[in-house]
Amino acid sequence: xxxxxxxxxxxxxxxxxxxxxxxxxxxxxxxxxxxxxxxxxxxxxxxxxxxxxxxxxxxxxxxxxxxxxxxxxxxxxxxxxxxxxxxxxxxxxxxxxxxxxxxxxxxxxxxxxxxxxxxxxxxxxxxxxxxxxxxxxxxxxxxxxxxxxxxxxxxxxxxxxxxxxxxxxxxxxxxxxxxxxxxxxxxxxxxxxxxxxxxxxxxxxxxxxxxxxxxxxxxxxxxxxxxxxxxxxxxxxxxxxxxxxxxxxxxxxxxxxxxxxxxxxxxxxxxxxxxxxxxxxxxxxxxxxxxxxxxxxxxxxxxxxxxxxxxxxxxxxxxxxxxxxxxxxxxxxxxxxxxxxxxxxxxxxxx
Ligand SMILES: [Zn+2]
Ligand SMILES: [Zn+2]
Numbered sequence: 001x002x003x004x005x006x007x008x009x010x011x012x013x014x015x016x017x018x019x020x021x022x023x024x025x026x027x028x029x030x031x032x033x034x035x036x037x038x039x040x041x042x043x044x045x046x047x048x049x050x051x052x053x054x055x056x057x058x059x060x061x062x063x064x065x066x067x068x069x070x071x072x073x074x075x076x077x078x079x080x081x082x083x084x085x086x087x088x089x090x091x092x093x094x095x096x097x098x099x100x101x102x103x104x105x106x107x108x109x110x111x112x113x114x115x116x117x118x119x120x121x122x123x124x125x126x127x128x129x130x131x132x133x134x135x136x137x138x139x140x141x142x143x144x145x146x147x148x149x150x151x152x153x154x155x156x157x158x159x160x161x162x163x164x165x166x167x168x169x170x171x172x173x174x175x176x177x178x179x180x181x182x183x184x185x186x187x188x189x190x191x192x193x194x195x196x197x198x199x200x201x202x203x204x205x206x207x208x209x210x211x212x213x214x215x216x217x218x219x220x221x222x223x224x225x226x227x228x229x230x231x232x233x234x235x236x237x238x239x240x241x242x243x244x245x246x247x248x249x250x251x252x253x254x255x256x257x258x259x260x261x262x263x264x265x266x267x268x269x270x271x272x273x274x275x276x277x278x279x280x281x282x283x284x285x286x287x288x289x290x291x292x293x294x295x296x297x298x299x300x301x302x303x304x305x306x307x308x309x310x311x312x313x314x315x316x317x318x319x320x321x322x323x324x325x326x327x328x329x330x331x332x333x334x335x336x337x338x339x340x341x342x343x344x345x346x347x348x349x350x351x
Contacts (some may be wrong), residue, residue, distance in 0.1 A: 004200040004318040004335065005053040009046030012318050020122040021069035027128045029081060033312075034116040034136035036325040037145060039205075043320045051349075057116030057335070058085045061131070061140035066105055071098050071125045073186035080135075082143040084291040085129045087111045101285035102153060117318065121338050127234030129291060132299040136348060137341050139305045140298060140335055141246075142175070145332075146305075147294035149175045149257075152283035154290065156230045164219070165228035166205075166245050169196035171308055172257065174203050176232050178303045181350035188223055190216060190243060191235070195329065198350075203307060216243055228252060236260045245272070253279040279285065298299045309350040311337050 001019045004012050022028040034057040042048035043056055049191060050056075060083040064075045075081070088095050089105035107113070115121050131140050149172065164180050166173045169191035180187040181204040189200040190209040197208040207223035209216050220228070227249025233240050235259045243270075244254045272278065286294075310330040313321035315337055325333040331351045334343050 001057045001119040002315055004009055004057070004315065006043060006050070006056050007053045009042065013053075014316055017118065017211070019120050020081060022066055022122040024068055025070045025124055026068040026122045027071060027073075027125050028065040028067070028080075028120060028122045029060075029083060029128060030065040030120055031060055031062040031116065031118060033061050033334050033336055033341045035141040035145075035332045035334045036322065040322070041308075041325055045326065055112065055116075055118050057112045057118075058114050059141050059144045059332075060085065060121070061115040061137040061143070062337070063158060064128070065120065069123075070124070073128070073130075074127050075125070075128070075130065080131050080133045080137070080140065081128050081139050082131050082295065083116070083121070084125060084129065084144065084147070084286070084288065085114060085116060085121075085123065086127070086285065087113070088288070092128050098287065098289070100287050101290070117335060119315075126288070129295045131295055134301060135298050136344050138309055138344050138348065139303075141310065141334055142305050142332060143294050143298055145172060145289070146175050146297060146303075147286040147291040148172070148283070148335060149179055150293045151175065151286040151290040152257050152299070153179055153253050155283050156279075157280045158183065158185075158230070162186075162229035163188070163225045163227075165190065165231040165244070165285070167191075167211075167231060167233045167240045167243055168258065169193065169200040169205075169208075170234060170328075172310055173232075173234040174200060174331075175305075176234060177203055177205060177256075178305065179297060182300070182302055186225070188220055188228070190219075193329070199307070203304065211239070211243055212319040215246055220247060230255070232257050232331070234258050236264070238264050238266055243267050248276075248278060250276045251278075252276070253281065256280070256282045257349040290348055306348040307333060307351055308314060308332050309345065309348075311350065312345040314339065314342060
């Protein structure tokens with residue numbers, strides 16, 4: 001099979017590898033599409049270290065090719081699936097208490113990591129989720145980032161009357177927006193980039209705020225609310241976090257979704273948190289339950305996720321795909337593992 005190996009900062013190579021065989025309890029998946037996430041971009045630029053060479057990629061859709069012995073799920077060859085490529089030991093405190101996104105052993109040496117940019121991958125059946133064929137392989141490849149947003153929203157006490165403020169209109173901000181609007185809640189989106197805000201409007205935002213030009217407090221008041229019940233910070237930087245603190249209301253929850261460059265510090269007024277009963281939380285990864293819920297959201301087919309796909313490249317153009325994906329004005333770039341995903345892009349359209 002062909003696979004895309006990261007061989008050093010800024011360089012990937014298409015290599016030939018042995019096709020894996022599914023072991024006991026594993027499913028062999030023929031991969032159709034793998035979207036390029038922030039993690040792959042950081043590994044590609046060298047901003048995040050990893051030992052080379054490595055087959056990276058983790059936002060994956062495909063079809064069941066074959067099952068190993070002992071698979072209990074009712075999979076048939078050809079079934080469309082998405083993969084939750086995350087090691088969970090099942091034995092640590094976090095796994096045992098339903099918080100497997102924090103599994104203490106997920107990065108233990110010797111365990112498989114990533115591996116989505118290949119024509120085949122064999123993984124335990126519990127990481128393989130059947131998905132409605134109507135979703136299509138391109139939109140389906142966005143199930144993993146969608147599940148991270150489900151996890152983030154589940155860190156709050158989401159309720160229909162609440163007003164949500166999304167800071168950042170990149171892929172993760174708009175995936176959060178898609179879920180919030182699916183739940184029928186009010187959602188304002190803030191960014192400093194006009195074209196991203198225009199996209200947020202088309203994607204269903206009730207109000208957009210250009211944080212570089214507008215006074216955010218006045219902007220939300222014009223939109224008919226005084227303060228946010230939930231603020232999700234999907235953009236890095238001190239200013240984004242400070243904006244969340246400015247706009248959060250009594251009993252509100254702030255989710256720090258985005259990672260920040262080292263050294264970013266914020267000043268907090270403990271009395272504001274005390275008197276207003278503000279909750280501040282982070283969000284990291286997803287549990288199996290979050291992934292399952294993301295699949296259900298995808299199957300409901302109301303999310304318009306094709307709007308978050310900026311381009312699709314064939315496997316042999318992987319180097320170019322990675323280079324293009326670094327353009328911050330773009331949404332997801334997807335590597336198609338076979339030609340069918342390219343045809344699909346022409347059918348569903350994209351960003
Ligand atoms: Zn991802
Ligand atoms: Zn664990």
